[in-house]
Amino acid sequence: MNELTMEIFAEDFSDFLYRALLGIALAALNCSVLGAYVVTRKMAFVSTALTHTILPGIVAAFLLGFSLYWGALGAAVLTAAGIGALAGRRELREDTAVGVMFSLMFALGVWMMAQTGSYRDFQALLFGNAIGVTDADLLMIGGVTAVIFALLVLFHNRLELTSYDEEYARQCGLSPERMRLLLLVLVALSTVSCVRLVGALLTTALLVTPAATAALLARTLRGMMALSAVFGVAGGVGGLLVSYFLGLWQIRVPSGAAVVVVCSVFFFAVFAGKFLWQRRRISPTTP
Numbered sequence: 001m002n003e004l005t006m007e008i009f010a011e012d013f014s015d016f017l018y019r020a021l022l023g024i025a026l027a028a029l030n031c032s033v034l035g036a037y038v039v040t041r042k043m044a045f046v047s048t049a050l051t052h053t054i055l056p057g058i059v060a061a062f063l064l065g066f067s068l069y070w071g072a073l074g075a076a077v078l079t080a081a082g083i084g085a086l087a088g089r090r091e092l093r094e095d096t097a098v099g100v101m102f103s104l105m106f107a108l109g110v111w112m113m114a115q116t117g118s119y120r121d122f123q124a125l126l127f128g129n130a131i132g133v134t135d136a137d138l139l140m141i142g143g144v145t146a147v148i149f150a151l152l153v154l155f156h157n158r159l160e161l162t163s164y165d166e167e168y169a170r171q172c173g174l175s176p177e178r179m180r181l182l183l184l185v186l187v188a189l190s191t192v193s194c195v196r197l198v199g200a201l202l203t204t205a206l207l208v209t210p211a212a213t214a215a216l217l218a219r220t221l222r223g224m225m226a227l228s229a230v231f232g233v234a235g236g237v238g239g240l241l242v243s244y245f246l247g248l249w250q251i252r253v254p255s256g257a258a259v260v261v262v263c264s265v266f267f268f269a270v271f272a273g274k275f276l277w278q279r280r281r282i283s284p285t286t287p
Contacts, residue, residue, distance in 0.1 A: 017244060020130040020197075023141050024236040024259065027194045028206055030145040032232025033152065034190050035211030036225040037183055040163045044208050045095060046083065049102035050184070051191045051203040053079040055109025058125050058200060063116070068125065069140055072195050076188030079105055084181045128199035128256025130240050137196050144193040148186055155182060160221050197236075198256035205260040206232060213267040216274050235263035 038047050057075025061068045079101050086097030152159070159179050162169045166176040187207065194203040214227035239259030246253050 016131045017240075019133045019135065019138055020240055020255075021237055023133040023138055024130055024197050024240050025233050026141045026145045027197050028210070028232040028236030029229055030148045030190050031194060031203070031206035032210040032228040033225050034148065034183075034186055035207040035232070036214065036221060036228050037159055037163060038187065038207055039211040039215055040221060040224070041183070043183075046098050046184070047187055047207045048204040049083070049098045050076055050079055050187050051200060051207070053102055053105030054191055054195065055200050056105055056112055058195065059109050059112040062125070063112070068195060069192055072192045072200070073188065075105060076191055077185065080181070080184035080188050084184060125195065126199045126201050127254040128197050128202060128259075130197045130255040131244070133196055141193045144189050148189060151182070151186060155179070159183065163221070198259050199254070202256040202260050205263055206236065209260070209263040209267050210235060213270050216270050231263065231266050235259060235266055238262045
C-alpha cells in the first residue's frame, strides 16, 4: 500500500471500527453472560423467539420514523409478557406459548415489511451493520449492558437457585415464575442492544452459542458465565474484523453473519477437542 492508502485506511479504521468494536464487545458481553442462564434453563427456543419477534417493532419504528430501539424494545417486552401470560395457564405448555407468540409476531413483521414494497431497506436490520454504529448507539448499548449487569448482581443467587431446583426455591420463598419473567425481560433488553450490530435474525447466536461453548468446559454457573463472556466477546470482535478485512478484498460478508460463524467455529473446535480428549482417555492403552 502507498502512503495515501495507508492514511485513508487508518482514518477509516479509527472512525468506524472503534465504535463498531466497542459496540460489539459490549453487546456480546451482555448477551453471552445472559446466555449462561438461557442454556442452563434450556430456554434456547425462547431466546430465539424473542430475537425474531422484535421484527414488527423494528419495522414499525422504521416506517413511523422513530428510534428502532424503542420499537424493538416494545415488541420484545410485549412478546415476553405474552409468553409469560400464556405459559402461566395450565392448559398450555411454555413451548406452545412460545410457538404461538413467535409465529404471530414474526408474521406481523413480514406483513408490515411487505407494505413497503421493498425488503432491501431492511437488510441491515435483519442481518446487522456494525460499521454503522453511532455514538448514540454506543450510549444505548452501554446503558443496557450496565442495567443488565446491575440486575444480575442483585438477582444472581435467586436466578441460579431457580435454574437448578424450582421446588426448593419455592420452599425458600422464591417465585420461579417471577425469576423466569425477569430473565425474559433481560433477554429482551439484550436483544435490543444487538439489533444494529448483528441484526434481528442472528442475535440468538450471541445468546446461545458462546454459552453452549462454555458449557462444554465449565463445571459451575459462574465459571460458565465467565467463559461464555470470553467466547462471546472474542467471537464478536473476531467476526467483525473478519467482515471488515474481507470487505477490503471485495468479499462482502455481513458483520452479523461473520460474528455467528466465528462463534460457531469456537463451539465446534471446543466440541471436537473435548470429544477427542475424552476418547483418548477411555481408549485402552497398548502394552
